[in-house]
Amino acid sequence: MPIIVCNTRAGLDVDVKRRVAKAITLAVNEIIKSPLPIISVIFNDLASESSYVGGEPGADTLIMCNIRAGRSEEAKVALVKRVSALFSELAGVPEERIETGLLEYVAKYIIRGGKQLPDPPYA
Numbered sequence: 001m002p003i004i005v006c007n008t009r010a011g012l013d014v015d016v017k018r019r020v021a022k023a024i025t026l027a028v029n030e031i032i033k034s035p036l037p038i039i040s041v042i043f044n045d046l047a048s049e050s051s052y053v054g055g056e057p058g059a060d061t062l063i064m065c066n067i068r069a070g071r072s073e074e075a076k077v078a079l080v081k082r083v084s085a086l087f088s089e090l091a092g093v094p095e096e097r098i099e100t101g102l103l104e105y106v107a108k109y110i111i112r113g114g115k116q117l118p119d120p121p122y123a
Helices: 014-032 073-091
Strands: 003-009 040-046 061-068 098-105
Touching: 003 014, 003 073, 014 040, 014 073, 061 073, 073 098
Parallel strands: 003 040, 061 098
Antiparallel strands: 003 061
């Protein structure tokens, strides 16, 4: 944890995904100080019939930033803004077609490698 989940239209080039994943990983590390080895970026490729906006077929990208609770409001806002901007820049998707949100989880309920993760800022 953190786990950044990018739900986007299928067909995004694998090299673009690599660049997006690397850039987002570095941004998460910089902004909320999570160590690189525990940051995951996941891509869910959506078929055209699997994405709707306003009840109509859509091609918006929805990104959820899942992090452990304990970061400042400034850091959380900076994170969602940076993730949106990076995805837009590297994937060529206008920011008007990207929605980025943040979900927080209590650290004691997060297990990685069989071990409970500490409260931020310790990891």
